[in-house]
Amino acid sequence: MRTTTTTTKTAMTVLTSGAVALTLLLAGCTGSDDSSSESSDPSSSASESSAAPESADLTGELAVTTCADAGEALGSIIEGLDLQDESTETEGQLQCSWANSAANATGEIDPNAQAIVAVAQKQELDEATITSQSDQIAGQEGVTEVDDARIGDFGGRAFELEAAQEGVTLSGATVITPSGLFALSATGAGDAAPLSPTEALDATLLLLK
Numbered sequence: 504m505r506t507t508t509t510t511t512k513t514a515m516t517v518l519t520s521g522a523v524a525l526t527l528l529l530a531g532c533t534g535s536d537d538s539s540s541e542s543s544d545p546s547s548s549a550s551e552s553s554a555a556p557e558s559a560d561l562t563g564e565l566a567v568t569t570c571a572d573a574g575e576a577l578g579s580i581i582e583g584l585d586l587q588d589e590s591t592e593t594e595g596q597l598q599c600s601w602a603n604s605a606a607n608a609t610g611e612i613d614p615n616a617q618a619i620v621a622v623a624q625k626q627e628l629d630e631a632t633i634t635s636q637s638d639q640i641a642g643q644e645g646v647t648e649v650d651d652a653r654i655g656d657f658g659g660r661a662f663e664l665e666a667a668q669e670g671v672t673l674s675g676a677t678v679i680t681p682s683g684l685f686a687l688s689a690t691g692a693g694d695a696a697p698l699s700p701t702e703a704l705d706a707t708l709l710l711l712k
Contacts, residue, residue, distance in 0.1 A: 560712075561653055561654075561656070561657060561708065561711055561712065562657055562682070562711075562712060563654070563657040563658070563659050563678075563680030563681060563682050563683075563711060564625075564680070564682040564683075564711060564712050565595075565597075565623050565625050565682065565683060565685065565710065565711060565712070566710060566711055566712035567597070567623075567710055568592075568597075569592050569597070570586055570590045570592055570597060570599035570621075571586075573597060573599050573621055573623075573710055574586060574599070574601065576709045576710055577619070577621070577706060577709055577710075578709075580619065580698070580706050580709075581601045581619050583603050583617075584601035584602055584603050584617065584618070584619060585601060585602065585603070585604075586599065586600070586601055587600040587601065587602055587618075595624065595625035595626075595683075596623065596624050596625070597621065597622065597623040598620075598621075598622050599620070599621045599622075600618060600619070600620045601618065601619045601620075602616075602617065602618040602619075603615065603616065603617050603618075605617070605692075606618055612670050612671075612692045613692060614692050614693050615692070616671075616691065616692040617689070617690065617691045617692075617697045618689070618690045618691075619687070619688070619689050619690075619697065619698075619706075620687065620688045620690070621685075621686070621687045621706075621707075621710060622684075622685070622686045622687075623683065623684075623685045623686075623710060624683050624684045624685075625682060625683040626682070626683045626684065627681065627682070628679065628680070628681050628682070628683065628684075629681070630658070633658070633659070633660060633679050633680075633681070636679055636684065637660045637662075637679060640662050640677055640679075641662065643664070644666075645664050645665050645666045646662050646663070646664050647662065647663050647664075647700075648660065648661070648662050649661045649662060649663050649676075649704065651704070653708065654678055654680070654708075657680060657681070658680065658681050659678055659679055659680035659681070660678075660679050661676065661677070661678050661679075661704060662676065662677045662678075663675070663676050663700035663701065663703065663704055664676065664677070664688070664700060664703075665696075665700055667694075670692060670693070671690055671691065671692055671693075672690070672691055672693065672694055672695055672696045673688055673689065673690045673691075673696055674688065674689050674696035674697075674698050674699055674700045674702075674703050675687060675688035675689065675700065675703050676688075676700060676701075676703040676704035676706070676707045677707070678704070678707050678708065678711070680711070685707055685710060685711065686707065687703050687706050687707040687710070688703065689702075689703055689706075
């Protein structure tokens with residue numbers, strides 16, 4: 504007998520919220536009261552978002568201040584996806600979710616359903632805190648630490664993730680820097696996520712300067 508995976512619009516909302524929760528977990532968001540209030544003007548655009556910045560261009564600081572800015576920086580990565588109502592923006596923190604119309608369909612999961620979630624928390628992190636947060640993230644199932652010179656050059660660490668649950672697949676990445684914690688996940692119906700873990704890492708770097 505053929506079995507199908509079904510969902511409702513509410514269930515897909517939960518799926519997106521679950522991706523937010525997982526991204527927060529992978530971002531090591533255990534909380535720090537010492538967050539930076541400085542902001543910067545986003546310089547990325549959709550036409551400039553086809554490749555991640557080179558290491559010489561990066562300082563590890565957040566380059567966007569709103570979900571609209573983040574969407575512009577991600578460019579074609581979120582093409583066809585709409586910013587979701589559960590997205591939040593507070594000083595120094597972003598939780599941005601984008602999904603396509605297929606993700607909101609009722610009944611059987613649409614094979615074209617996709618969602619992208621980006622999380623950013625601006626914090627001043629010393630080396631000991633970065634190590635502690637990294638140990639926490641590395642202990643999560645499906646997480647692999649990546650040796651990436653673009654991130655190591657400014658004292659940061661990077662992680663990639665692959666995970667699956669019934670009917671959906673998720674790829675993600677987390678970057679910890681002296682300026683905060685940043686993560687992005689891509690969720691898709693079926694056996695493949697919209698981005699590979701490496702592509703998710705590159706996408707995360709598009710949010711930094």
